[in-house]
Amino acid sequence: MEGIDSLDLAVSKDSSKDNNKIFTDTIPKVQTRNWPRIWAIGGGKGGVGKSLISANFSWLLAQEGKRVLAVDLDLGGSNLHTCLGVEPPRLGLSDWIHGRCNNLLDLTHPTLQPGLHMISGASDSITVTSHMEDRKRDLFAELTNLPFDEIVLDLGAGSHPLTVDFFNCADEGVLSILPEPTSVENAYRFIRVAFYRRLLHCPELQDFLSVIHEGAEARNTLGVRSPNDLKEIIARIDPKAGAAFEREIAKMRPNIVVNQVRTSQDIEIGKSICGVSRRYFGIDARYVGYVDYENSVWKAVRLKRPAVAEFPRSILAARIARLTKTLLGEESALFPR
Amino acid sequence: MVMQRKKNLYLVLDLTTRCTQNEILHAYNRAKSTYSRDSLAAYSLYDDNAKDSILREIEDAYHILGDARKRRQYDVSMGYAEGSVDDNYNYEDSIPHSHTSPSSTPIKNFKKKLEVTPNIRVEANPAFETEIQEASNLSGAFLRSIRLYRGYTEDQFAGLCHLKADHIIAIEEEKPLNLHHPVYLRGHLMLICEALQIPNANMLAKTYIERLQQEDKLARNKSL
Numbered sequence: 001m002e003g004i005d006s007l008d009l010a011v012s013k014d015s016s017k018d019n020n021k022i023f024t025d026t027i028p029k030v031q032t033r034n035w036p037r038i039w040a041i042g043g044g045k046g047g048v049g050k051s052l053i054s055a056n057f058s059w060l061l062a063q064e065g066k067r068v069l070a071v072d073l074d075l076g077g078s079n080l081h082t083c084l085g086v087e088p089p090r091l092g093l094s095d096w097i098h099g100r101c102n103n104l105l106d107l108t109h110p111t112l113q114p115g116l117h118m119i120s121g122a123s124d125s126i127t128v129t130s131h132m133e134d135r136k137r138d139l140f141a142e143l144t145n146l147p148f149d150e151i152v153l154d155l156g157a158g159s160h161p162l163t164v165d166f167f168n169c170a171d172e173g174v175l176s177i178l179p180e181p182t183s184v185e186n187a188y189r190f191i192r193v194a195f196y197r198r199l200l201h202c203p204e205l206q207d208f209l210s211v212i213h214e215g216a217e218a219r220n221t222l223g224v225r226s227p228n229d230l231k232e233i234i235a236r237i238d239p240k241a242g243a244a245f246e247r248e249i250a251k252m253r254p255n256i257v258v259n260q261v262r263t264s265q266d267i268e269i270g271k272s273i274c275g276v277s278r279r280y281f282g283i284d285a286r287y288v289g290y291v292d293y294e295n296s297v298w299k300a301v302r303l304k305r306p307a308v309a310e311f312p313r314s315i316l317a318a319r320i321a322r323l324t325k326t327l328l329g330e331e332s333a334l335f336p337r
Numbered sequence: 338m339v340m341q342r343k344k345n346l347y348l349v350l351d352l353t354t355r356c357t358q359n360e361i362l363h364a365y366n367r368a369k370s371t372y373s374r375d376s377l378a379a380y381s382l383y384d385d386n387a388k389d390s391i392l393r394e395i396e397d398a399y400h401i402l403g404d405a406r407k408r409r410q411y412d413v414s415m416g417y418a419e420g421s422v423d424d425n426y427n428y429e430d431s432i433p434h435s436h437t438s439p440s441s442t443p444i445k446n447f448k449k450k451l452e453v454t455p456n457i458r459v460e461a462n463p464a465f466e467t468e469i470q471e472a473s474n475l476s477g478a479f480l481r482s483i484r485l486y487r488g489y490t491e492d493q494f495a496g497l498c499h500l501k502a503d504h505i506i507a508i509e510e511e512k513p514l515n516l517h518h519p520v521y522l523r524g525h526l527m528l529i530c531e532a533l534q535i536p537n538a539n540m541l542a543k544t545y546i547e548r549l550q551q552e553d554k555l556a557r558n559k560s561l
Contacts, residue, residue: 181380185381188382315501318502
């Protein structure tokens with residue numbers, strides 16, 4: 001594949017169908033408003049504003065009168081509690097992962113915003129990621145049974161399959177991207193891993209695992225130059241599988257946020273990323289908003305409070321309010337309109 | 338009619354078949370910028386050869402869609418619009434492939450103004466257009482009405498002028514103290530006039546500032 005090296009898709013090529021069970025389909029998806037809606041905020045790179053967006057978005061959702069739970073899934077560097085103005089909690093996800101606490105509700109901490117609770121990430125264990133791999137299904141199943149309207153997952157940096165699976169399983173995925181080559185590159189890598197993880201977990205494509213693995217390689221023998229090409233190849237071999245491929249990828253509609261914009265060209269980059277994503281991956285990404293490069297961000301972090309609470313009249317607060325409305329479907333996306 | 342397997346040229350430019358000619362122009366400029374060799378948006382996914390190939394597709398698509406007459410023929414041939422077209426019509430025949438090499442078409446020299454697409458559609462109003470061209474003084478309310486007439490939201494217009502949205506609002510509400518640096522008021526007004534295609538920007542900016550100064554003076558005298 002051009003540009004990007006082959007990826008660790010973390011599903012063994014030799015896996016049997018049983019072992020390669022579909023994570024996405026074993027999790028009860030939110031069908032009605034009796035279930036919480038799950039948002040995953042990712043980005044593929046550290047420092048792109050995932051926690052900033054998670055904290056402020058959660059805060060605004062709670063201000064709308066919703067029961068909101070913000071969950072810090074950045075297992076290697078959790079600090080969502082700091083962004084939300086909560087002292088380092090005594091209990092966190094690591095306690096649940098290691099079985100020291102069996103009820104996620106016992107891990108929730110209130111914040112200064114009525115209606116908003118949070119669960120802190122892991123802080124004390126070097127083996128927490130491998131344990132989380134074993135318990136991710138349980139975690140999603142438990143989360144969907146919690147008495148909240150909205151659950152916001154603040155994902156960790158990078159494109160670890162665990163992180164990507166959380167993104168794929170959420171009802172809505174949000175990708176925060178900076179207008180910088182490193183961030184754009186990592187964001188595409190994140191989308192690419194999410195793309196192939198979806199395919200590998202699709203029950204109707206289990207006969208094509210070897211083709212998918214081969215197509216994912218940078219220097220493949222199939223002539224696949226982009227993930228979109230893979231669809232054509234599979235559809236030629238088996239039209240039904242090609243249709244399943246399309247259905248699976250149609251579910252992938254990441255919401256793009258461009259953070260730290262300084263110029264009008266930076267704002268436009270979000271639209272271009274959506275266009276490139278459609279052409280290269282065949283997915284319909286939505287450009288839902290941008291956030292300005294502003295002093296209120298670092299000031300709020302130093303004050304250990306969300307910017308929307310500390311500087312409600314700032315441009316940043318206005319942008320995040322607009323972003324929230326767009327994500328909730330109350331405003332139209334910037335692209336496509 | 339001979340239905341051939343044809344490419345959806347609208348998809349090449351990320352458009353729908355219902356778009357306006359103006360939207361086609363904006364999409365074309367954005368697409369060229371997206372797949373230029375130094376593009377950030379395509380970084381790490383496409384090499385230079387792939388980008389050049391995509392740019393050729395974009396040029397071909399624009400060659401048809403950017404011309405209302407050719408677009409109409411294409412739309413009919415694809416079934417996007419009603420009408421009749423020659424049975425032997427093939428849109429590809431009208432693309433001069435020799436001119437589509439991206440290396441021979443500089444892609445950077447398009448006006449930055451075109452990067453922002455107005456998203457409010459307003460009917461053309463010749464009387465208001467005359468009023469704009471003949472304006473002898475400027476007010477915030479007048480600027481706002483022209484901005485809305487031109488079809489820009491506050492955010493879009495801010496991007497077009499390279500100003501912050503709250504600067505635009507402050508100027509339209511005639512609250513220059515809300516600007517981060519009121520000293521740049523004249524410069525901001527000139528930029529706004531230029532973006533809104535209002536002639537005599539320098540003179541009009543002067544009338545705006547002088548009137549606000551006058552009002553400020555009166556208010557201060559009153560308070561004494």
